[in-house]
Amino acid sequence: MTEKLHTGHRERLRQRLMTYGADALCEHELLELMLFYALPRINTNELAHSLINEFGTLNNILNAPVDELTKVRGVGVPTAEFIRLVAEMCGEYEASVPEYDKLPDIDSLCRFFLGYFGEGAEGLCLIVCLSDDLDITGKVSFTAHCLAEGRSEMRRIASMLLRGGCTRIALGISHPERQPIPDDGDFTLLRTLSEKLGAIGISVEDCVICGQDSTYSMKRSGAFSFGR
Numbered sequence: 001m002t003e004k005l006h007t008g009h010r011e012r013l014r015q016r017l018m019t020y021g022a023d024a025l026c027e028h029e030l031l032e033l034m035l036f037y038a039l040p041r042i043n044t045n046e047l048a049h050s051l052i053n054e055f056g057t058l059n060n061i062l063n064a065p066v067d068e069l070t071k072v073r074g075v076g077v078p079t080a081e082f083i084r085l086v087a088e089m090c091g092e093y094e095a096s097v098p099e100y101d102k103l104p105d106i107d108s109l110c111r112f113f114l115g116y117f118g119e120g121a122e123g124l125c126l127i128v129c130l131s132d133d134l135d136i137t138g139k140v141s142f143t144a145h146c147l148a149e150g151r152s153e154m155r156r157i158a159s160m161l162l163r164g165g166c167t168r169i170a171l172g173i174s175h176p177e178r179q180p181i182p183d184d185g186d187f188t189l190l191r192t193l194s195e196k197l198g199a200i201g202i203s204v205e206d207c208v209i210c211g212q213d214s215t216y217s218m219k220r221s222g223a224f225s226f227g228r
Contacts, residue, residue, distance in 0.1 A: 062087035113172035
């Protein structure tokens with residue numbers, strides 16, 4: 001019975017990944033699904049949590065040496081080498097990605113988010129890091145439900161932004177099935193990010209809601225108080 005539950009859980013994760021992409025999964029869920037291909041007969045949910053507890057973030061896990069990974073109970077040399085293989089492939093992919101766009105105004109920002117989300121899942125979120133010249137210097141994706149689950153997702157976001165030297169961001173939120181009018185959940189999410197990131201010197205320049213092929217800029221509408 002337990003094995004059937006694990007199998008059903010993994011299938012639901014796989015379907016979510018194939019339908020909506022990695023943005024629709026929390027960090028530990030991505031790791032759990034990745035480990036399943038190395039350990040198809042093991043409850044990789046527990047192992048994923050053990051690795052997160054030991055190394056803190058998915059990025060740290062992927063960058064950890066094989067001998068450090070194998071110190072975690074349940075991680076043998078083949079599994080550790082599989083994790084390193086995925087890390088190397090990610091590095092090769094990132095090196096091939098073209099440079100990001102420039103977003104000189106709110107209209108450009110709205111078009112960028114609308115194009116990024118397309119018909120993505122409800123609650124997908126994207127942070128774009130902005131330079132002083134309004135170039136996009138980095139991106140961090142997550143889902144609203146992952147951020148609401150606990151502090152680990154907020155730590156991951158903050159860590160990635162700080163590591164990239166980011167001081168200014170814009171936030172996009174996808175609601176594909178309804179008009180792009182912010183609801184209480186959007187305001188709560190934006191307020192949380194503004195407070196947490198503001199404490200480490202990162203300002204939120206705008207929040208764009210996307211839905212039904214249209215957008216809503218909170219900065220343009222005056223729906224939220226942004227720093228100048």
